[in-house]
Structure formats: C-alpha cells, structure tokens
Amino acid sequence: MSGIETNTPPSRVEPGGSGDEVDRIVAAWAEVSPTLDTAPLQVLSRVSRLARHLERVRAEAFSAHGLEGWEFDVLSALRRAGEPFELSPGALIQQTLSTSGTMTNRVDRLEARGMVERRPDPADRRGVKVRLLPPGVEAVDGALAALMRHEQEMLSALSSDERDALAASLRCLLLPLDAR
Template sequence: MQAANSAHGDEVDRIVRAWGQELPELDVAPMQVLSRVTRLARHLERARAEAFSAHGLEGWEFDVLSALRRAGEPYELSPGALVQQTLSTSGTTTNRIDRLTARGLVERRPDPNDRRGVKVHLLPPGAAAVDGALHTLMSHEQQMLSGFGDAERDALADSLRRLLLPLDTH
C-alpha cells in the first residue's frame, strides 16, 4: 500500500484513476470518500478484534457487556433493552445472555419492579473484561487518529455524523 502523502496518492486514488480511464462517463467521485470509509472500517474491525481477543472477548460479548457497563450502577438492563442497544433479535440476545452467564460474566436477577421481569446484571469479571478491552481499543483508535488535531478530528466526526444520520433513521 502506498503512503498517503506519496505523489501518487493512496490505493483509493489509484482505483478512482483506473475507473476514470475505463469508464470516463461515470462519476466515481463518491469512491473518494466511501471507499476510504470501507477501508477504514476494515482496519477498525481488525483493531477491535485484537482488543477484544486480548481480554478474552468476542465482538458480540463486548457489545453486550459494554451496554451493561454504560448503563451505570447497578450495571443492569432488561433483555429488551439489550436487544435495542445491541441491534440483535430477542432469540439472539437470550442465547448471548445464556453464554455470558455460563462464563460468569453476567447473571440474571429478578426485576424488582416487575415480578415477571428479569434484569441482566454485569458481574465483576465481566466489568473487568469490558473495561480492559475498552482501554486497549481506545489506545488503538487514538493511534489511528494520531495524525489529526482536535479541530480536525471534530470536523471529521461532524462530517461523518451528517453522513450517517439519514441512514441510521431507516
């Protein structure tokens, strides 16, 4: 892969130039942004997998545990809230809770406000795993963004937010 500051640009520049030669009538300008987002997503997925694995977690485990951790004291949510926050189905969430319970990372507790309800509670080993994974992940992500100043990072975040907002509402 070529360096971003080289005279010939990056791999996306090469791809866009090639399409421009092969199909000059087609506007491939969106590739300038979206192909880079795709490539960035692949790098981020690798960094996340590495961070989670270093703490004995898979991505889905991190998703569930982090939803519970972000909930604040007493670090518990209903299964329905976990479905919403992890964008998974009810059946998938039940299976995930079962597996995390078997690993001693969470437990089911009766919902004090609903006799038929259950809350999923984050246990100390689950909190330690998710906290460790998040620290490792943030180190990777800080490195990925190290070439940006605060204002540049904020501008990039704002631009990506504008791109995603209409897509996330569907």
C-alpha cells in the same frame, strides 16, 4: 484527454503514482470510464477500508481480553448503564441491534462464563434484569482501554479540529441512515 469533461476530483492520482489505494482505484476508473462520476468512491471506499482496519483492531483488542465482538457489545451496554450495571433484555436488544433469540443465547453464554447474571426485575415480577458481574467489568474495561489506545493511534494523523469536523460529517451521513 480529448476534451471530455470528468467529475473526477483534482486530487486524481495516476495508476502507480503516489496516494492511497482509493486514489489508484479512482484513477483507474477515470482511465477506463472518463465520464463516470467517481466522487462517492473518494469518501465511501475510504470509509469501507477504514471499517475493515477498525474491525481488525477491535478483534485484537477484544481477544486480548478474552472477548469476542458481540460479547464486548453486550458487556459495554451494561457497563454504560452505570451502577448497578443492569438492563432488561429488551434494552440490550435495542442497544446491540440484535434479536430476542440472539440476545437470549448471548446472555446464556455470558452467564456461563460468569460475566453476567439474570436477576428478577424488582419493578416487574415477570421480568428480569441482566447484571454485569465483576469479571465482566474487568474484561470490558480492559478491552475498552485497549480499543481506545488503538483507535487514538488510528486517528493520530488528524488534528483535534480535523477529528471534530470528520465526526460531524460522518454524523450527517449516518443520521438519515440510522433513522430508517
């Protein structure tokens, strides 16, 4: 290239060459805008593409067990709470990043399906607890097992050390974002 310095990583792949779709996108940008720093695309476009694949895999695992994603989120929060598998609506809101109105609707729908029940909070007569019922335990456990099989398969190209390093790197990226 006519002596123009680029910030494109050395793993650059020419359009039509070998590599993944992100390599082809980055190579195309390097051709049309050689001074553009495309380094973030190398990571974040792959994260975005992985998220789309993960959403598809999650939807398949959940639907195979009669659940939608939001149902899995609520049921798994209750399951993780341990015996007797109950939380306050406020704790569910915090763990699922939803609003009060949304959570009321979600608990209503799960209650109608026989997966959870509302019970008086023994520590606060005005409060309630949402308790996971056996059909909810069965559904969330089955969906989680299927999800873990799919996610293990997605990560099978990485060694254990590579998985640990990737998890640590992603944690470093997420901590400041989650703190906002």
